[in-house]
Amino acid sequence: MRTLTNEIINNIGQTITIEGWLHKKRLLGGLNFITLRDRRGIAQTLIEDKAELEKLRGMQIGTVLRLTGIVIEDERAPGGVELHDVRVEVLTPVTTEPPIEVDKPIDHKPENLDTLFDNRVLNVRNLQEQKIFKIRAAMTQYIREHLIEREFIEIDTPKLLGAATEGGAEVFTLDYFGKEATLAQSPQFYKQIMVGAYERVFEINHAYRAEPSATTRHITESTMLDVEIGFVQDHTEVRNVVGELVTNVLERTYSTFAAELKSLQAPELQLTDKIPEFTIAQIHEMYTKATKIEITDTKDLTPDEERFICEYARKELGSDLVFATEFPLSAAKFYHKVDTEKGITEWADLLFRGIELATVPLRENNYEKMLEQMENAGLDVKNPGYKYYLQAFKYGLPPHGGCGLGVDRFVKQTIGLKNIKEATLFPRDLNRLAP
Helix, strand or coil: CECCHHHHHHHCCCEEEEEEEEEEEEEECCEEEEEEEECCEEEEEEECCHHHHHCCCCCCCCCEEEEEEEEEECCCCHHHEEEEEEEEEEEECCCCCCCCCCCCCCCCCHHHHHHHHHCHHHHCCCHHHHHHHHHHHHHHHHHHHHHHHCCCEECCCCCEEEHHHHCCCCCCEEEECCEEEEECCCCHHHHHHHHHHHCEEEEEEEEECCCCCCCCCCCCEEEEEEEEEECCCCHHHHHHHHHHHHHHHHHHHHHHCHHHHHHCCCCCCCCCCCCCEEEHHHHHHHHHHHHCCCCCCCCCCCHHHHHHHHHHHHHHHCCCEEEEECEEHHHCCCCECEECCCCEECEEEEEECCEEEEEEEEECCCHHHHHHHHHHCCCCCCCHHHHHHHHHHHCCCCCEEEEEEEHHHHHHHHHCCCCHHHHCCCCCCCCCCCC
């Protein structure tokens, strides 16, 4: 019967069997230590029998082993125990020397990232590297649990769309049995449609954007959380729902993975009861006053402004999160609710440690108004690509709003990684389609 590494401590004095990968060898003559790795961690074993040690001759890191021995207490060993009188069985031999050493820290310097991703198959076996994706998996789980507890229904929408639906220069196009199709940039239309059925929906899925951007914050295939909430009273309610979600996930992550985050040198978490809010106009003014740099395009924030207001919120208000609100009318998309009297779009960005984490708009839900806004945006409302989207409005959608949140960015900023690709198992960018 197999014992996992974290259970060895419960079997002192007993003979047990562990299975896993050869993680490290230290051959010191009479004292030969073999470290084995399984899904729970690592275990140290002492092999003194030359015949047993001979079975490992030529075996490289990654060899799959079955080791049987007596559990002995030793405070110097991982977990405070190790196996003695070990019998070795090689289940899967590895005789080729690996190109990287998975038992040592992985270098994440920018100039080494290509090497990291070229050897991703191996470096994900590194215990420190694994922490990133265990944290990511937990954060995704916490998102789901938070939303499901609040009566959100998880949906799964198509990623192959008719070419007319999204359009633009940033979509990937492909042949679909003689027709042109695109890969979805977001489930925007579908989640709004589903508000007409379930009121509250969400999706965690891939999105595709053909951005020729070689930055630390962009990838061409990203994981997005999309949320839509029906029967909202106003934009403040939408911001509160999204803010509560992000705050809850951060608190749970920092509580559960305190040791892992510390070892990854993650920043200390700072949150407030209410997320600070500044209008786009206020941020422009504050930034210009502090830096003497005039902002010419005032309909959005520059990356420098995002960093500026986040640093201000953390230093002066004790918050890693901040909302940028009240985008000008010129920034509105056809599906946004606008307030012409105030001259603003009911849209906010949730910023986290210097970067936009989520877009958080209120939607237009009136059918006639939607037709008008689409036509003003230069869209052909009679195009078949919009038929089913507009059907939902024609037959009744409640006031609604939601968010699109980048999961890769969320993980990157939580851990304090420098590049979004470090938070992605197999990243896709301008130059990478493998592994």
